[in-house]
Amino acid sequence: MRFIFVHGTGVRRERFDKLAPMVASGLTARFPGSELVPCYWGDVYGADLSAGGASIPGVDGTRGVAAAGPLDHEIAEWLLLLTDPLCELRVLAKVAGGGDDGLQMPGVRAAGEEIADRVAKLQGDLPPGELALLLQATGIAGSYPAAVGTVAGSSEFAGACDMASDALAVRELAAAAARAVVAQALSVAGDEALCTGDERDRLVDLVGAQLGGTGRFPGGRVAAVLGGLALRLTTQPVLDHWRAPLTTGSVPALGDILRYQTRGRPLRDYLETVIKESAEPTVVIGHSLGGIALVDLYALAAIDRRPLPEARLLVTVGSQAPFLHELGALTGLPPTAGLPPGFPRWLNVFDRKDLLAYRAEPVFPGDPRVIDHEVSSRQPFPLSHSAYWKLDAVYDRIAEEIEAPR
Incomplete structure (x- = not known):
């Protein structure tokens, strides 16, 4: 069994190197001998501050015109x-x-x-x-x-x-x-x-x-x-003091989403290359923004009739793809459009306490390919957004869908 794991927004190498083995352990426990292909994209396709945050007022320590007055x-x-x-x-x-x-x-x-x-x-x-x-x-x-x-x-x-x-x-x-x-x-x-x-x-x-x-x-x-x-x-000095770390600290998470929405094709091309490395039917798993990119990729490939190796199952975890489509902002689908023929079976895992997780079934009503599955980490946001990978319920449901007759 071949799995591809695509991480989500804000993840960088150090965190990914801890996350990928955790996901691999959960999957191999249910599918011994399976292969997990870790798909890391944060350094190349993620966002950073090209000018070192020079656009942020107060980041250089200069006082504003009305500071402390x-x-x-x-x-x-x-x-x-x-x-x-x-x-x-x-x-x-x-x-x-x-x-x-x-x-x-x-x-x-x-x-x-x-x-x-x-x-x-x-x-x-x-x-x-x-x-x-x-x-x-x-x-x-x-x-x-x-x-x-x-x-x-x-x-x-x-x-x-x-x-x-x-x-x-x-x-x-x-x-x-x-x-x-x-x-x-x-x-x-x-x-x-x-x-x-x-x-x-x-x-x-x-x-x-x-x-x-x-x-x-x-x-x-x-x-x-x-x-x-x-x-x-x-006071403005206090606001300036916090604005720089808050803004720069949010760049990996918020910046990745903004960059993908504007320039997402290179990431999708990279994912397509990884998927095509094997003709074997593959289970593709995307967390958060990784799920958005995978939904976009498979939707665009199906619409363009561009051949991709068969996806045995598409899994999105804590993903915003359904919400973006409801807004008419999902790159892979025109506003209000249903999933095209050739789109794979889609398991969408969400936690109600995760403010970045959304349901897919109500957005694609009557489509038997779309399955929502709710879990609970019993953690508040933002901890709930990362806790999926320590929940047996996530891996058990993935295994159940893989083994279900099609």
Whole structure:
């Protein structure tokens, strides 16, 4: 029995030299005397950074035009707000009140109640004027009313109102509430929002004005608690520090896929050469991107009526080929096309916890050549993407399909 094993995205020589013997052991245990042809392509056909990563901002250690300046503080604070729009209100609800002793005279309203009333009045239809126009222009008019309701009904806002006990605290509360409303609207809108920093600040000012305050309140207690934390997490020097290793570290995995999608023919030609080295019916096994390349190769060969030695079985493991075809992005098949005559029997192995693994049967409904088989490594992603080769269930299912009558 002849097996060909094609590795997946991101694999390089050191890892492949550990992986191939593992696959060989699993197969030879079920087919004694079989031959595994390891098909390594990472060095020649995989991606690398030809200019050493020169395109990555910060990789050379140079500081950006706004590095570690006031803009960093502002971006850091808004990153926290977009992640957790109520975070400033939560801090205000926890810190001590203002200058009085917290006792209220009978018939005198607590200072924060005025802000609560004004926030409640923001609910409903958009007010006419500049605020409504700006909400429309920034793409958040649809999320703004619900954002007001979220802030008004939150325990964080109620707690902050309870703690506001003097004029200074009320101003800070109005500013935090306005920022929370705008941050909530932007966060819900997500990619639908088209908003610059200047527009965001103007929105905060307009909402703050309706609350009787201002959208910007420098030097307050919230800034003292959150400002330093935000800056440590999100300043440009920190982003630059992580961007280079994250980008270069992702090159083998992501870069291999991008390179194959653009210039995949040399890899397919190489695989075809390896397959043609023997006329014996062969079991071809492809992991991840290796599976994509094999599906492309056999589909194109069948469509072009180009002779390839018979594949006894095509096995894809943790592969994205079905997903790419559903997108209309699979090189070997036109969008929505079925598998051509002459395409081999296809066993597609996937693990639900593997975010790079997809089902094939629903994409090719009614085609008896396509068989999905689900396994579970009981590992989260990304460990689940590599754990297949230590699962007996994978090799057992391959053996079962090989031995099944055709």
